[in-house]
Amino acid sequence: MASAREAYLEADRKAEFRSEYIDGVVYPMPGSSPAHATLTVRLGSLIDRALESGPCRTSASDLRLRTGNRDSYVYPDIMVFCDEYEFEEGATDIVKNPVLVAEVLSPSTESWDRGAKFARCQTVESLREYLLISQDEMRVEWFTKLPDGDWCYAVAEGPGAQCRLTALGITLSLDDLYRKIL
Amino acid sequence: MASAAVPFVSREAYLEADRKAEFRSEYLDGVVYAMSGGSHGHARLIARAGGLLESLLENGPCSTTVSDLRLRIGKRNAYVYPDVMVICGAAEYDEGATDIVKNPVLVAEVLSPSTESWDRGGKFARYQTVESLREYVLISQDEMRVEWFTKLPGGDWRYAVAEGPGADCKLAELGVTISLDELYRKIL
Numbered sequence: 001m002a003s004a005r006e007a008y009l010e011a012d013r014k015a016e017f018r019s020e021y022i023d024g025v026v027y028p029m030p031g032s033s034p035a036h037a038t039l040t041v042r043l044g045s046l047i048d049r050a051l052e053s054g055p056c057r058t059s060a061s062d063l064r065l066r067t068g069n070r071d072s073y074v075y076p077d078i079m080v081f082c083d084e085y086e087f088e089e090g091a092t093d094i095v096k097n098p099v100l101v102a103e104v105l106s107p108s109t110e111s112w113d114r115g116a117k118f119a120r121c122q123t124v125e126s127l128r129e130y131l132l133i134s135q136d137e138m139r140v141e142w143f144t145k146l147p148d149g150d151w152c153y154a155v156a157e158g159p160g161a162q163c164r165l166t167a168l169g170i171t172l173s174l175d176d177l178y179r180k181i182l
Numbered sequence: 183m184a185s186a187a188v189p190f191v192s193r194e195a196y197l198e199a200d201r202k203a204e205f206r207s208e209y210l211d212g213v214v215y216a217m218s219g220g221s222h223g224h225a226r227l228i229a230r231a232g233g234l235l236e237s238l239l240e241n242g243p244c245s246t247t248v249s250d251l252r253l254r255i256g257k258r259n260a261y262v263y264p265d266v267m268v269i270c271g272a273a274e275y276d277e278g279a280t281d282i283v284k285n286p287v288l289v290a291e292v293l294s295p296s297t298e299s300w301d302r303g304g305k306f307a308r309y310q311t312v313e314s315l316r317e318y319v320l321i322s323q324d325e326m327r328v329e330w331f332t333k334l335p336g337g338d339w340r341y342a343v344a345e346g347p348g349a350d351c352k353l354a355e356l357g358v359t360i361s362l363d364e365l366y367r368k369i370l
Contacts, residue, residue, distance in 0.1 A: 110299045111298045152339070153331055
């Protein structure tokens with residue numbers, strides 16, 4: 001008999017809309033607002049451009065991530081990879097080694113993005129930066145992994161503010177991120 | 183939160199009503215939010231967390247309160263009731279009041295499904311503007327898991343997680359350690 005995990009993967013690969021899978025439960029992903037969709041593209045493009053001369057690559061929205069010691073599959077809004085992709089055994093559509101995960105917040109998923117999803121992403125050994133992007137105000141929060149395993153939490157808000165991603169050595173300008181959006 | 187237009191309530195009107203009311207409400211930028219009741223586990227964790235902090239801090243200048251002390255968050259025009267607060271030294275009160283404090287060193291919230299988003303997001307954003315605050319603690323009620331933010335000298339925060347049997351939550355700014363075994367004993 002197929003496990004719940006295998007059943008999820010088989011169904012999700014054929015489905016017309018994406019679902020996430022956490023500890024045996026399947027969660028269909030809601031559609032997003034125009035601001036959410038625009039911010040996702042903008043963020044991905046700013047990061048991709050800032051990293052273009054190095055080894056890192058950026059992906060948006062439709063790549064499945066297997067989290068570490070918790071049995072979960074999620075679709076982050078944005079991921080960055082700095083090494084070769086590491087795939088889950090036997091798959092080429094499930095990655096395991098992002099350095100950065102970013103989520104654009106929305107009312108229906110904020111609790112999840114700040115809580116359970118972040119908890120799962122904490123088990124991804126490669127992860128160094130976890131970003132939360134607000135869509136109703138200029139506000140970016142981010143967690144940077146520290147050498148001892150804790151995280152540094154920082155906030156940038158308002159015009160002129162900057163988000164410094166020290167693990168990647170890049171800086172995002174909130175003016176650029178929110179231009180024509182807010 | 184409802185998206186329909188809500189009439190603006192002044193701070194004064196909120197405080198007058200809240201002091202007389204049979205149930206507590208929080209106030210944020212002109213809007214009054216009734217507080218939901220908590221589960222049994224939620225209430226027990228508040229009592230336990232408050233009790234542990236109180237006994238750990240009994241020899242110093244700090245004191246612990248739970249649930250029914252109002253906190254004024256100045257920069258964001260808000261009044262909230264944290265689940266647990268620690269104040270070190272004399273309490274600073276809001277303009278002439280003795281039931282509204284302004285200077286907690288620690289705030290702890292026990293998470294519940296209806297308030298988790300607010301506790302992690304909007305409420306934490308407001309707490310970040312409380313200048314005295316050094317520790318913000320989030321306590322899960324469905325698993326042994328405590329997350330806490332400790333203020334760093336540069337203004338950022340150190341975020342740490344303790345989970346499972348035997349784990350400890352070390353509150354560096356207060357110099358105390360909470361054992362998760364003690365926090366959750368007979369609760370989970």
